[in-house]
Structures are given as C-alpha cells and as structure tokens.
Amino acid sequence: MNIRHLLATTLLASGLLALTAGAARAETIRIAIGTQDTTINCATGGLLIRELNLLDKYLPHDGKYKDVKYDVQWKDFTSGAPITNEMVAGKLDFGSMADFPGSLNGTAFQKAGKKSVFITVLSGSIEGSGNGIVVPDDSPIRSVADLKGKTISVPFASAAHGMLLRAVKAQGWNPDTDVNIITQSPEVAGSALKAHKIDAHADFVPFAELFPFRGFARKIYDGAQTHAPTFHGTLVDADYAKRYPEVVVAYLRAVIEANQLFAQDPEKYSQLIQKVTGIDAEVNYLFHGPLGLQTRDLTWKPEYRQATVTAISTLKLLKKTDVDLDVNTFIDDRYIREAFKQSGLNYDAALKNYAKQPLVADDAQTGKRITDLRSVTQVWVDGEGKVRDYASAQEAFAAVNTLERGGKKVRVVYIQDHSSGLKLFANQAWYVKDAKGNLAGFLLKENADSYAKQVNGNVVDFAAAKTDATQAVAAR
Numbered sequence: 001m002n003i004r005h006l007l008a009t010t011l012l013a014s015g016l017l018a019l020t021a022g023a024a025r026a027e028t029i030r031i032a033i034g035t036q037d038t039t040i041n042c043a044t045g046g047l048l049i050r051e052l053n054l055l056d057k058y059l060p061h062d063g064k065y066k067d068v069k070y071d072v073q074w075k076d077f078t079s080g081a082p083i084t085n086e087m088v089a090g091k092l093d094f095g096s097m098a099d100f101p102g103s104l105n106g107t108a109f110q111k112a113g114k115k116s117v118f119i120t121v122l123s124g125s126i127e128g129s130g131n132g133i134v135v136p137d138d139s140p141i142r143s144v145a146d147l148k149g150k151t152i153s154v155p156f157a158s159a160a161h162g163m164l165l166r167a168v169k170a171q172g173w174n175p176d177t178d179v180n181i182i183t184q185s186p187e188v189a190g191s192a193l194k195a196h197k198i199d200a201h202a203d204f205v206p207f208a209e210l211f212p213f214r215g216f217a218r219k220i221y222d223g224a225q226t227h228a229p230t231f232h233g234t235l236v237d238a239d240y241a242k243r244y245p246e247v248v249v250a251y252l253r254a255v256i257e258a259n260q261l262f263a264q265d266p267e268k269y270s271q272l273i274q275k276v277t278g279i280d281a282e283v284n285y286l287f288h289g290p291l292g293l294q295t296r297d298l299t300w301k302p303e304y305r306q307a308t309v310t311a312i313s314t315l316k317l318l319k320k321t322d323v324d325l326d327v328n329t330f331i332d333d334r335y336i337r338e339a340f341k342q343s344g345l346n347y348d349a350a351l352k353n354y355a356k357q358p359l360v361a362d363d364a365q366t367g368k369r370i371t372d373l374r375s376v377t378q379v380w381v382d383g384e385g386k387v388r389d390y391a392s393a394q395e396a397f398a399a400v401n402t403l404e405r406g407g408k409k410v411r412v413v414y415i416q417d418h419s420s421g422l423k424l425f426a427n428q429a430w431y432v433k434d435a436k437g438n439l440a441g442f443l444l445k446e447n448a449d450s451y452a453k454q455v456n457g458n459v460v461d462f463a464a465a466k467t468d469a470t471q472a473v474a475a476r
Helices: 003-014 040-045 047-051 080-088 099-111 159-170 186-194 207-213 238-243 245-264 266-277 281-288 302-317 334-342 347-352 393-405 445-455 462-474
Strands: 028-035 069-076 094-098 116-125 132-136 151-154 180-183 200-203 217-222 230-237 377-381 388-390 410-416 423-425 430-433 439-442 458-460
Touching: 028 047, 028 080, 028 245, 040 047, 040 094, 040 116, 040 230, 040 245, 040 266, 040 281, 047 245, 047 266, 080 094, 080 099, 094 099, 099 116, 099 159, 099 230, 099 302, 116 238, 116 245, 116 302, 116 334, 132 159, 132 186, 132 207, 151 159, 151 186, 159 200, 159 230, 159 302, 186 200, 186 207, 200 207, 200 217, 207 217, 207 281, 207 423, 230 238, 230 245, 230 302, 238 245, 245 266, 245 334, 266 281, 281 410, 281 423, 334 347, 377 393, 388 393, 393 410, 393 439, 393 462, 430 445, 430 462, 439 445, 439 462, 445 458, 458 462
Parallel strands: 028 069, 028 094, 151 180, 151 200
Antiparallel strands: 094 230, 116 230, 132 200, 132 217, 377 388, 377 410, 410 423, 430 439, 430 458
C-alpha cells in the first residue's frame, strides 16, 4: 500500500468516517516528540524544528483536520532508552535516536504487543564516522593496538558499543578477556578521562570530538575505520502513524526544511545548537558543515537498512534483546517519500546521492575557486559569521599566525585527513611536511609515519606545522 492509499483509507480503516463532520473536527491531536538535543545528529528532527517553529507550517487544517486542535509537546532526553520507555508507555508519539537504541525501540514495542516504525534517517555515515574512541590528552596510547589489557568505557547497547566491539575483534582480541569494557555515560566518562580513571572511552556523536575540542582528550580511532554504517533517525508509534499519516508527513516536511536551512547557513545554526545545548558550535560545524564527518541524509540507503540488521543481531549477541525484528516492516519509507514529494523533491535521486555536504568556495587568500578538496583547510575567526576557506594547510596556517599576531582570536581550524578525507580539528592532527614544504594532515600518527616514508617527508605536530608554514610563506 502506498502512502496516498494509506492517507485515503485511514478513516475507513479506523471507523471514523461517519464522524468527520462532527466529533472528529473537535478532536485535539497530541504530537508528543522525544528529542535528544545534545546528540546533535538529531538536531534536524527536534531542536531546530522546535526552536524555529517549523512544525506549525506543515500541520494539516483541512479535510478531517478542519478545526482540529494540535497539542504539540516536546521532551528532551540525553539518550534513546528513556525515549523508548515513554513511547511504549504511550507518553510519546515520535522519538529520535541512533540505530542501536532505535532497534531496541522496535523490539521493546514488539515485546509489548505493539509496533513502532523507523520513518526517516536524520544523519549518518555509511563508513561509520561519528562514533569514536578517545584517550586522556597526555596518554601514551596512540591507537587501538595499544589498548590491550586496558579499561575502556562505553555507553552499553549504543552504536558506539557496537563500534568498539568491531574494533576489538579486528585486533583479534577477545572483548571479555583482552580488554576491560565497562559501561559509562558520556557525562561520567568525561570526568573519568580527566582523572585518568579509565584508559579510553568510546562514544557516539558528538563526544569523541567534543572532548578533544575541550582539551582533555585525544581521538585515536574513528568509527569510519570499521567501515560499518551508522545513523540517527526518527521512529513513530505505528498505530499513531496509521491514524494520522498526514501529521507524520507534516513532521517530516519540517525535518526537510530544517535540513535545508542548516545547509544554507551551517555557521548560524551551529551557533543556535550551541546556545540551546552548550555543545560548541565548532563541534556542530565539524559534523554537519561542508565536508563534515556525517551527512544529513534523510533517505533509507541500503547501508542504513543493513546497519539496522547489524544492530539487531549485535544486541541479541549482547543479550540485550531476545526478540526477532523484521527490518523490512520495521523500516517504513512511505512517509518520507510522500514528504519529499510534497516538498517538490526527488527521493530516488537523493537515495542515489552519497556525497558529503558540498563545499563550493573561493580561497580566502587568492580569491580563486578551490578545486582540490583533499587539501582544503578552514579557519573560523572569532567575530566572523562565516568560516574562511583556504586551498592548502600551508596558506591557512600562515594566515592563522598573522591573524593571531594581529590580536585576532581563531576559534578553530579544520583540515581533511589526507588518507580518509575525514574532517579533523587541525590541532589534533599529525602532519607530514614533504620536500616542497607542502603539508598533509592525518588523524593517526601511524598513517603519518607511513606517508612520510613514501614522500621522504618529516612528521610534525600542529605547532611545528604552523611555524614551518609561516616561515615558508615568508620566504617566498
């Protein structure tokens, strides 16, 4: 059954057709939405819609919805599990969360004799970026290979937990004996890292980047190294969706507009997220600005469907659920397809598009269009509404030194990992300086060491790279 057929037959199926002119018009429809504001992948499914009052623009007010009153309720959570609890209890209609807690949502509904459906992806990475592992900033640990026998904390049954298990397995280790994996929320883990009570922490968006940005941790592993897709999305109570399919589509049209607004002005909306959540705008931009760590992709790509299958099987392996869930019916793309259609967008074209949020920019130094995105370096200067773009790290670092000598404060510098294309905080990266003075950045020192051998270059840290860049530019 397609969405239009569903919309046309809902009243008949529910036995409400005879009430259209009467009681139905006096109905108050609750729209209770569970959000995760600090999980910034969910911003376009909650925070931005709420803060910009986007939902009201799309709610239906004709046909069976003529004279209907809407009771829109927003409730914020720090993780997916309590959202699921309230959805199963009938206190919430919509909820946004990642693939692992989303799968637990589906199994919890099924165990209660009910059903929920995953209606859209909000943001994700087909490679797995977004999850990551960090260590204390002064730790000698440089990679996962150094974690044998160490204590690693992670929020259990999260997407990051799945990533950690895959990373441990890739080392040929037994997760029960070769490492000590304990459960910790990101809030607790932050303090534990500062106090050196744990050796490492694995977590989901945005904490593997937030902790390093705030100066007390260093990322040693990105989920993209597992090549295992991960995403956040939105679920809805299936009975609610059958009763009010137009409301579900209206919500998704608001998601689409929030997504478009963020793409048009990522700096502005990164700062709005910071204002509401306290998550630094620089971290929000790292994920969702041009060339970001994740794509705000609303389509059900095969990789995200597979991620849901993997999540369910992993959760069963962890004994977090014993319920079999049919992904073919759990994921329902009819509503998002209809929302795309009503918004004048081509869902099938978007489904085929795997590109990151594009960067179309001119070099801040030369004014020439940037064509090689592998070397692009971005600088966000305090007090400036837009991030500056440079064609190379060398030019950008020299510009940063000039800005800082002139009394300007630089909020953040971003580079692209030379081997993977991942967007990185420049001060967290390793650099290879080749014979011509060109700089290539890397998340992992082992990758930098390998590349240095290829080009007969030297591996340096951020401070040295800045100094070398300034001297090289001055010598021209």
